[in-house]
Amino acid sequence: MNYPHLKETQVIDLIRDLVNQFQYNYLKCRIVLESNDIPIMKVDPILLQRAIYNIMLNAIEAMNEKGIIRIRVEVIKQKLLIRIIDNGHGIKPGYEEKIFQLGYTTRGESRGKGLDLAIVSRIIRELHRGSIKIENNPNQEGVIVTLEIPIDLQEEEVESNRANDKDSCN
Numbered sequence: 001m002n003y004p005h006l007k008e009t010q011v012i013d014l015i016r017d018l019v020n021q022f023q024y025n026y027l028k029c030r031i032v033l034e035s036n037d038i039p040i041m042k043v044d045p046i047l048l049q050r051a052i053y054n055i056m057l058n059a060i061e062a063m064n065e066k067g068i069i070r071i072r073v074e075v076i077k078q079k080l081l082i083r084i085i086d087n088g089h090g091i092k093p094g095y096e097e098k099i100f101q102l103g104y105t106t107r108g109e110s111r112g113k114g115l116d117l118a119i120v121s122r123i124i125r126e127l128h129r130g131s132i133k134i135e136n137n138p139n140q141e142g143v144i145v146t147l148e149i150p151i152d153l154q155e156e157e158v159e160s161n162r163a164n165d166k167d168s169c170n
Helices: 011-026 045-062 116-126 153-170
Strands: 006-008 029-035 040-045 067-075 079-088 132-135 144-149
Touching: 006 011, 006 045, 006 079, 011 029, 011 045, 011 079, 040 045, 045 067, 045 079, 045 116, 045 144, 116 132
Parallel strands: 029 067
Antiparallel strands: 006 040, 067 079, 079 144, 132 144
């Protein structure tokens, strides 16, 4: 995976483009986007879009391509919060971190290799210095995936992460 190339990005536009793409491709799904004023921030738009795409695709598959996905985007305490809420079948208790491990899949060999959420984890946690959490929705069926990304991510943080990655390869 390439290291992030941070660019000033209007993240809500990036998410809106994904919502439009999914609405077009999955007609039986309803996707609701809710947001307040989101500042332009430095992210790698290609990698962030890939991470959100993978989460949305997992949600669509968990709902058997029909249902509702709510995406809530807001800034709280200098962090961008993106919550993707579906009404799929949920996740078995105790698997909330295991699903981010490389090679882990609940779909079987024919439908997945366990790469998508491992890639999402790396994009958010390592390359954007953020966090990702998945939990069953306490109010209904389905899960809530919460992404947190600092709105003041700096090139220096990315550079130090690159140096740490190079050190771990030696």
